[in-house]
Amino acid sequence: MRARSAFSIQRDVIFAIFIREMVTRFSSYTLGNIWLVLEPLLMMTLFMLLFGARGRGAYGFVEAPVFIFSAFLTFRLLWTYTMRQTASARNGAKGLLEYRQVRLFDVFMTRTIIEGCLFFVVGFILAMGLVWLGYDPWPTDFLLTLWYCVILWLFAASFGMLACLVGSFAREIEKMVSMLTMPMMFISAVFFPMSAVPKHFWPYLTWNPLMHGMELIREAWFGNYSSPVADFDYFMGWMLVCFAFSLATYRLTWRRILSR
């Protein structure tokens, strides 16, 4: 055994968990890791057919499939999946915490990274499919879209982390989070732009930071869409507070969680 720096230990551990997660996640399925891409792919195709067939060209600024693509890709993969995966990190960490160099935080980080990569892989495959069908799915302002996506991703990771940490003291949190997942999709401007919502509903919907995230991404993605309500500072503020709060909670509770 030779001594390693803290950084190289963390890197080794994250890589090891990454491989382990990749191997175990779908190992009991016939198609194996193809499900990693297939699962979001199927779901989004379904939504595209469902909403796309109904509202073809209804929003004026973009074709329905591309609209659905941009919204569902970011919301489901970056928000829902990342949040769900980090929130359930404690189940994934069972058996891992028998080794002193592996901590719960490594599992959080690995899962967050996996979901981030998955977002790119699935997004790329689906975008190629759309190109093949004659649409133009690429974001107008790619870097700005990416920047908003990173914020949304970190927000999801820190929210999931917080849910996991608090949930290990009160399991009710798990139930509440899974109960909230579905309604959040309806009030976060996922399958409609805020410009299509009557003005008197805006004061209620603008409380939701996710709605701002979705609207900002939409603005950056489609050059000719301008959101009537999106507020970057509000969205960023939520992310930063949630991020700091989750890290602080981790630091305060991780040892107590070990003996649970």
Place this chain on the structure above:
Amino acid sequence: MIRFDNVSKYYPTRFGPKYVFRDINLVIPDDRDVAIVGANGAGKSTLMRLLGGIDFPSSGKIKTDRFISWPLALSSGLQGSLTGRENVRFICRIHGMEADRDTEEYVKEFSELGDNFELPVGGYSSGMKSKYSFAVSMGFDFDTYLMDEIMSVGDAGFRKKCESAISNKRENANIILVSHNTDLLRRQCNAAILLAYGRADFYESVDQAIFRYQNL
């Protein structure tokens, strides 16, 4: 040297904190193989977890400059759905070993698992699991090995093999052994820690510690 400075450990229960250790001060020398004896619930496994760095004292400090293995217990830290080889690879990776082919082959050979090495660990019998975990730990060069009832399961032939493997490691490593098998402790160890009444006492002689333990 592993030094315990005023280490206390309690677990919160609904009857209030339940102390396992209260202010123990202890030094485990590098050149002694230590037996840990104590009744059920005296804190043997907790002590192992503290030594293995996967649990922490409620107060006090444990100081050491040695590479200590993970606490080897039956099937601990193994992912049932992964094969024997994949589990070895995982453990190699977290220990920063790049070329792990040799370790894999060593474990395969030592554990006498044959083809089962390529099958999920979840399907192993408890004897196979103990052989496997023991072989995995022998594949790594630690300064101190923590063994929690790991040697009492395998068959007679394998047990002999384990003991000789440990003897080889002894030149530059020591072991800390938890077992209820007093013969094994007498054979393998030359010092002991007796856990009782929230205290931990170091004994220079295993026989003495066992005698005290049997007459608690």
